[in-house]
Amino acid sequence: MGQLIVHNDIAANGVFESPSHEDWLALDNDSSDAGLEQLVLADAMVLGRKTYEGLAAVWPQLTEDPVLGRFAGRINAMPKYVASRTLTEPLEWNATLIKGDLDQAVAELKNAHGGRLIVSGAGELVHELARQGLVDEFWLRVHPMLWAAGSRIFDGVGPIRLQLVAATPYRSGVVWLRYRPATG
Numbered sequence: 001m002g003q004l005i006v007h008n009d010i011a012a013n014g015v016f017e018s019p020s021h022e023d024w025l026a027l028d029n030d031s032s033d034a035g036l037e038q039l040v041l042a043d044a045m046v047l048g049r050k051t052y053e054g055l056a057a058v059w060p061q062l063t064e065d066p067v068l069g070r071f072a073g074r075i076n077a078m079p080k081y082v083a084s085r086t087l088t089e090p091l092e093w094n095a096t097l098i099k100g101d102l103d104q105a106v107a108e109l110k111n112a113h114g115g116r117l118i119v120s121g122a123g124e125l126v127h128e129l130a131r132q133g134l135v136d137e138f139w140l141r142v143h144p145m146l147w148a149a150g151s152r153i154f155d156g157v158g159p160i161r162l163q164l165v166a167a168t169p170y171r172s173g174v175v176w177l178r179y180r181p182a183t184g
Contacts, residue, residue: 002110003136004046006119006126007038008153011143015150016122034168034176035141040074043115046098046106046129049084051121056093081109081117083125106134122153130157137180138162144173 010016047055062072080095089097098105106129109117119126119135129135140153162179169175 002043002113002115002117004106004110004117004119004129004134005042005137005139006129006135007139008120008122008126009035009141009143010122010153011145011147011150013146014152014154015145015147016153017151034170036068036071038139038176039118039120040071040078041116042078042118043113044079044081044109044117045075046081046083046109046117046119046125047095048121048123048125049082049087050123051125052080052082052084052087052091052093052095055120056095060093079113081105102128103132103134122151126153127157130154130160133181135181137165137178140177140179142175142177 008016059072059075062068063076065072077094080091080093081098082091082095083098083102087097091097106117119129126135161182163182165178165180167175167177
């Protein structure tokens, strides 16, 4: 059976989107490459509507980009499964609409792919997946930034006790944290 992994960049206080929409990610080649390499390790992506629309508008344009082009081909070709109450099929960007109950659909996707399903985004879908206990790992790249305001990735979710699997620091101050829901 495959794994469902939430993969996201956050500020040190859990904000996932700057309130002023300015660039806040502490980017360095090592942590940026590692983040993209983690993404392309996936067998498929599971996305909410907003994340799907945002990524689908950008990644197909990046195939010739000197830096991101090496990842774009893999990301564009990867199957994507989109949870939405408003979108209808057919979807573009190698995407399929998730139908039925989320817990059953995720179990079927895990069985069908047998590998990693990466959930990118931090909205309603991630909250529901975490609340239902469907997330196998949380991969969080924590950036050295604090925001006084802004949406926090897990507001309204929990309690969920996590077990640290790995922590990898980068020279930019970014730390990649891997957690699993604790058992017992």
